[in-house]
Amino acid sequence: MKKSKRYASLATQVDKKKAYTAEEAVKLVKEASSAKFDETVEVAMNMNLDTRKADQQLRGAVVLPNGTGKSHKVLVLAKGDQAKAAKDAGADFVGDADLIEKIEKENWFEYDVIIATPEMMPMLGKIGKILGPKGLMPNPKTGTVTIDVKKAVEDTKKGKVEYRTDSFGNIHGIIGKASFDEAKLVENLNAFVSTILKLKPASVKGNYVKNISISSTMGPGVKLDLNSFDK
DSSP, rough: OOOOHHHHHHTTTSSSTBBBBBHHHHHHHHHHHSSSSSOOEEEEEEEOOHHHHHHOOOOEEOOOOOOSOOOOEEEEEHHHHHHHHHHTTTTTTEHHHHHHHHHHHHEEEEEEEEEEEEGGGGHHTTTHHHHHHGGGOOOOTTBBBOOOOHHHHHHHHHOOOEEEOOOEEEEEEEEEESOHHHHHHHHHHHHHHHHHHHTTTTTTTTTTTEEEEEEEESSSSSEEOOGGGGO
């Protein structure tokens, strides 16, 4: 892919050989983000993980202290008291078999996250082929299959981001928007990275994290000093 002149000039602001502190990196990313829209800021962690081993396939979610800057539309599939709790917590859509049927028959996707109680999972499993490719299938590891739908809805609305290792052992996550204050981005970055650091599988030999970088949607990557984070 050919890089634009704008990207090339932004890239000169970043020393590719240097590892920056979290504060320096966030400052650079904010300075380098000058697109006509509010760019998303992401973290990429290159890990020493062998995803052929089940215990090294990391998956879960982090509630960022300052949110993601994006409001998520939440669909909750639950019955009775749990359905009422979901409505009270601010879920955008609440139902059970009726909404599962709507997804199946109408290809309905006007939501960003699905939260379901365990009793709904057998019915949801039947449309797994529809939800799976879109990354919408609820999962206990990310807190989207739960008996506490109230907390799940609140966490999602606050700014919960999911993560999972890709086939190369990398982990990517959103840490906010370029318009955020530097301090808030640093706080979100620390929350995300510290969560991953705590999950080090016992079977990992040698360094767990190879490198970490952050970037905005259209900006160059900025490498972080691993010593910026509490191991």
